[in-house]
Amino acid sequence: MIPPLLELRDIRAGYGGITALHGVDLTVRAGQVVALLGPNGAGKTTTQKIAAGVHQVDSGEVLYGGRDVTGISSRDAARAGVCLIPEGRGVFPNLTVRENLWMMTFTGRSREEIEEMAFARFPILEQRASQTAGTMSGGEQQMLALSRGLTTDPAVLLLDELSMGLAPLVVERLYEQVAQIAREGVAVLVVEQFASAVLDMADHAAVLVRGRIEYDGPPGRELRNELANLYLGSAS
Numbered sequence: 298m299i300p301p302l303l304e305l306r307d308i309r310a311g312y313g314g315i316t317a318l319h320g321v322d323l324t325v326r327a328g329q330v331v332a333l334l335g336p337n338g339a340g341k342t343t344t345q346k347i348a349a350g351v352h353q354v355d356s357g358e359v360l361y362g363g364r365d366v367t368g369i370s371s372r373d374a375a376r377a378g379v380c381l382i383p384e385g386r387g388v389f390p391n392l393t394v395r396e397n398l399w400m401m402t403f404t405g406r407s408r409e410e411i412e413e414m415a416f417a418r419f420p421i422l423e424q425r426a427s428q429t430a431g432t433m434s435g436g437e438q439q440m441l442a443l444s445r446g447l448t449t450d451p452a453v454l455l456l457d458e459l460s461m462g463l464a465p466l467v468v469e470r471l472y473e474q475v476a477q478i479a480r481e482g483v484a485v486l487v488v489e490q491f492a493s494a495v496l497d498m499a500d501h502a503a504v505l506v507r508g509r510i511e512y513d514g515p516p517g518r519e520l521r522n523e524l525a526n527l528y529l530g531s532a533s
């Protein structure tokens with residue numbers, strides 16, 4: 298079996314006195330898209346922040362490529378190849394598409410190379426190159442955020458609510474690209490509240506309810522049938 302690039306083991310974490318995660322286990326392997334689903338407030342974003350070193354655990358272990366990195370800073374996590382694309386797209390709305398891309402030259406790539414990478418994957422960005430990012434559609438902004446992230450050559454890509462506010466067809470197209478990114482060998486963890494689009498392309502799914510993993514398995518019919526019960530259960 299392909300070794301895991303990201304592993305969370307028995308993670309407990311919270312905010313002040315509030316425990317948000319009660320022993321979360323999660324594994325993402327190279328070439329795999331794992332969908333992390335769950336209702337509002339279940340702990341999905343907290344889990345991703347822990348994976349990216351943005352939030353620290355109270356107990357449990359975080360491993361990258363089998364190496365224990367518990368307590369790693371977000372800076373070192375990024376250096377280790379973990380790229381978080383937060384909800385809200387992570388682009389600079391007042392800068393042009395080109396300027397947003399050029400900011401990534403700190404990775405050692407040239408402006409030309411970064412543009413080439415982005416435009417090859419998302420041709421629409423070339424047409425928008427001189428447009429300010431904030432004036433583009435949500436889907437195009439998401440493409441720009443992904444393009445920026447990919448210039449860091451991530452081993453692990455963490456996507457938070459990629460589909461937020463986007464039309465279903467746009468989401469479907471974005472997920473086709475996410476699947477392609479995984480096929481190139483990246484381990485992808487996608488957090489979504491609403492499941493259907495991501496389940497069409499995920500290799501594996503986990504459902505968090507009130508800080509606990511209540512399902513961990515294939516993203517097929519069994520999960521779809523169970524999802525409503527899991528979500529409704531969280532409301533009681």
Ligand SMILES: Nc1ncnc2c1ncn2[C@@H]1O[C@H](COP(=O)(O)OP(=O)(O)OP(=O)(O)O)[C@@H](O)[C@H]1O
Pocket residue numbers: 312315317335336337338339340341342343344490
């Ligand atoms: N900065 C914070 N301070 C205090 N409590 C927080 C903070 N961030 C999150 N929480 C709490 O931690 C729990 C998990 O939140 P989290 O954002 O991880 O859930 P989520 O599943 O991502 O939800 P959503 O889909 O609404 O983003 C919730 O009860 C939330 O209220």
